[in-house]
Amino acid sequence: MKNKKNILLLFALVAITQLFVPLQMIFNQENIINTGTEFKFQTAPIDPYDAFRGKYITLFFKEREIKVKNAKKYTSGETIFATIITTKNGFAKISSISRSKPENTDSYLKLKVGFAHNNDKIAIDLPFNRFYMNENIASKAEKIYRESSIKKKNETYALVAIKNGEAFIKDVRINEVSIKDLANKK
Amino acid sequence: MSDKITNELQELLKANVVTEETAKKIRQYFNEKQEGSQNRLSSVFGILGAILVGLGIILVFAHNWDNLSRLTKILLSFLPLIIGQLFCGYSLLKKSESPAWRESSGVILFFAVGSSIALIAQVYNISGDLNSFLMIWMLLCLPLVYLLKSSIVSLLYLTGITYYGCNANYFTYPTAHSYYYWLLLLGIAPHYYELLKTKANSNFTLFHHWFIALSLIICLGTIAHKNGNSIALSYMSLFTIFYFIGQTPFFEVQKLKNNSFLIFGKLGILYLLLLYSFKWFWDKSIYDTTSVSETFFSLEFIIALLLTFLAALLFYKKNSQTNFKEISVLELVFLTNILFFIPGYEFSIIANGIVLAIGISEIKRGSKLNHLGILNFGLILISILVTCRFFDTNLSFVIRGILFITIGLGFFLTNYLMLKKRNRNEK
Numbered sequence: 001m002k003n004k005k006n007i008l009l010l011f012a013l014v015a016i017t018q019l020f021v022p023l024q025m026i027f028n029q030e031n032i033i034n035t036g037t038e039f040k041f042q043t044a045p046i047d048p049y050d051a052f053r054g055k056y057i058t059l060f061f062k063e064r065e066i067k068v069k070n071a072k073k074y075t076s077g078e079t080i081f082a083t084i085i086t087t088k089n090g091f092a093k094i095s096s097i098s099r100s101k102p103e104n105t106d107s108y109l110k111l112k113v114g115f116a117h118n119n120d121k122i123a124i125d126l127p128f129n130r131f132y133m134n135e136n137i138a139s140k141a142e143k144i145y146r147e148s149s150i151k152k153k154n155e156t157y158a159l160v161a162i163k164n165g166e167a168f169i170k171d172v173r174i175n176e177v178s179i180k181d182l183a184n185k186k
Numbered sequence: 187m188s189d190k191i192t193n194e195l196q197e198l199l200k201a202n203v204v205t206e207e208t209a210k211k212i213r214q215y216f217n218e219k220q221e222g223s224q225n226r227l228s229s230v231f232g233i234l235g236a237i238l239v240g241l242g243i244i245l246v247f248a249h250n251w252d253n254l255s256r257l258t259k260i261l262l263s264f265l266p267l268i269i270g271q272l273f274c275g276y277s278l279l280k281k282s283e284s285p286a287w288r289e290s291s292g293v294i295l296f297f298a299v300g301s302s303i304a305l306i307a308q309v310y311n312i313s314g315d316l317n318s319f320l321m322i323w324m325l326l327c328l329p330l331v332y333l334l335k336s337s338i339v340s341l342l343y344l345t346g347i348t349y350y351g352c353n354a355n356y357f358t359y360p361t362a363h364s365y366y367y368w369l370l371l372l373g374i375a376p377h378y379y380e381l382l383k384t385k386a387n388s389n390f391t392l393f394h395h396w397f398i399a400l401s402l403i404i405c406l407g408t409i410a411h412k413n414g415n416s417i418a419l420s421y422m423s424l425f426t427i428f429y430f431i432g433q434t435p436f437f438e439v440q441k442l443k444n445n446s447f448l449i450f451g452k453l454g455i456l457y458l459l460l461l462y463s464f465k466w467f468w469d470k471s472i473y474d475t476t477s478v479s480e481t482f483f484s485l486e487f488i489i490a491l492l493l494t495f496l497a498a499l500l501f502y503k504k505n506s507q508t509n510f511k512e513i514s515v516l517e518l519v520f521l522t523n524i525l526f527f528i529p530g531y532e533f534s535i536i537a538n539g540i541v542l543a544i545g546i547s548e549i550k551r552g553s554k555l556n557h558l559g560i561l562n563f564g565l566i567l568i569s570i571l572v573t574c575r576f577f578d579t580n581l582s583f584v585i586r587g588i589l590f591i592t593i594g595l596g597f598f599l600t601n602y603l604m605l606k607k608r609n610r611n612e613k
Contacts, residue, residue, distance in 0.1 A: 007333055008275075015274075018271070022264065025307070029312070132311055168311065
């Protein structure tokens with residue numbers, strides 16, 4: 001009987017841990033949404049299918065590489081911290097990278113180095129490349145993007161909140177209108 | 187109890203073949219037997235149902251429900267997890283004696299943990315990293331194996347960590363070189379040991395033999411880093427170790443289909459030998475020759491050394507009992523690990539010779555034991571060897587043709603002779 005009690009107690013502990021992991025994810029993300037700084041990252045979305053997580057738009061960003069003095073110093077897969085600033089045209093840009101956390105700002109991203117090329121550039125992948133949508137409108141959204149990308153005047157961007165290395169995509173917009181609204185209207 | 191047995195029993199009673207007491211015992215025996223099989227059936231269906239429900243939950247929720255508020259989405263994401271935990275809690279409290287309840291609630295919770303994390307990630311558009319997702323999922327589910335004594339969760343866990351090992355080391359570029367797989371694997375060791383001790387012949391144990399052997403084979407390659415080619419040495423020793431494990435008294439009494447270690451060990455050794463017999467395999471040096479010290483202190487080399495040592499130990503343990511009089515060629519193949527110090531193509535000739543010797547010894551063994559399977563296995567082995575040689579030797583087509591005809595005739599003749607011998611014996 002005592003043994004059974006112990007097992008139940010241990011199970012309760014396991015169950016709490018199992019609940020704790022998603023809860024911690026939620027608190028972390030809510031914190032970024034509420035207190036993070038917003039940036040607009042210029043994008044080019046496409047739409048693959050992931051059976052495990054429903055449908056989403058995969059985002060490709062214009063900000064894909066960084067100029068550095070000596071690219072050979074970085075190995076692929078290495079973790080770096082990139083400080084983000086907003087440029088005059090209103091879009092986000094990586095201003096500098098470092099191996100340790102920047103201390104003067106909390107608007108930075110934790111990234112992995114892709115590969116070095118041309119000796120003075122390194123490729124990076126931004127950690128937010130999926131925007132989940134309802135599977136009924138994800139394909140419409142892609143169509144809208146394709147049509148709008150033909151007209152060069154269109155500005156497509158992802159609205160991202162950033163805080164202390166992590167990020168949350170708030171929206172994907174074409175000419176200041178949410179892609180969800182555009183897809184729902186169609 | 188079936189009607190047929192009931193009728194027969196009555197007839198036997200009437201004819202005074204069995205006494206009333208014996209008939210009672212017989213009835214009781216069949217009733218108990220039937221109960222046992224019903225239990226097993228209900229646990230099979232319980233587990234199947236739980237797996238389907240678990241997968242169904244993931245699929246239903248994977249559909250992104252856009253119009254709900256974030257709070258609703260979050261609450262819904264926790265739903266499968268809480269349901270799974272309630273099921274497990276109930277089976278621990280009230281049904282702890284029923285394997286069907288423990289196993290199926292464990293399976294539901296296993297999938298619920300994964301789907302909850304994935305759903306929250308979806309709500310917040312976290313693209314996340316599959317490696318850490320898999321690792322957290324598996325770690326959160328490992329305790330269930332022990333608390334619920336659930337072997338299915340253990341098998342799912344094994345599958346999960348194997349996928350983690352592959353994803354971290356084979357599928358992602360740049361590779362993470364993660365050795366956590368080995369720690370995660372250790373987590374299941376006590377459960378496997380328990381199964382071997384208490385349920386040596388249960389189906390769960392049988393599945394564990396297969397899953398663990400396969401997982402080890404798949405993931406041994408993850409230790410390869412700079413010195414990729416030398417991983418062959420580790421594999422050779424691992425297969426030899428498997429082969430010896432498969433020949434321990436514990437496995438010897440089991441059916442061949444249950445003896446995953448023997449099958450994987452034997453086939454693995456032969457596969458590697460066939461690989462060695464190709465000249466192109468030796469185009470790349472087994473050792474990284476740029477720096478001797480770097481080679482000898484590399485992880486691949488140390489692991490190979492340890493595994494070879496273990497194989498040698500098992501070799502000694504097994505054969506010291508028979509005073510080294512019954513050594514088969516297969517048991518000695520791992521010694522080729524030493525020959526790797528000889529660079530060049532000579533080794534491929536040795537490998538050819540070994541495979542041929544094993545093939546011939548299998549044919550001999552087959553005919554001695556009057557076993558068609560073993561006999562044909564030897565023949566197939568030799569045919570594979572000949573086929574392989576067609577790719578890297580410049581034999582003329584006539585000779586190739588003659589070789590194939592000879593082997594084909596060999597198949598006919600040996601099988602014919604053996605069947606004839608059998609018929610004669612039966613008469």
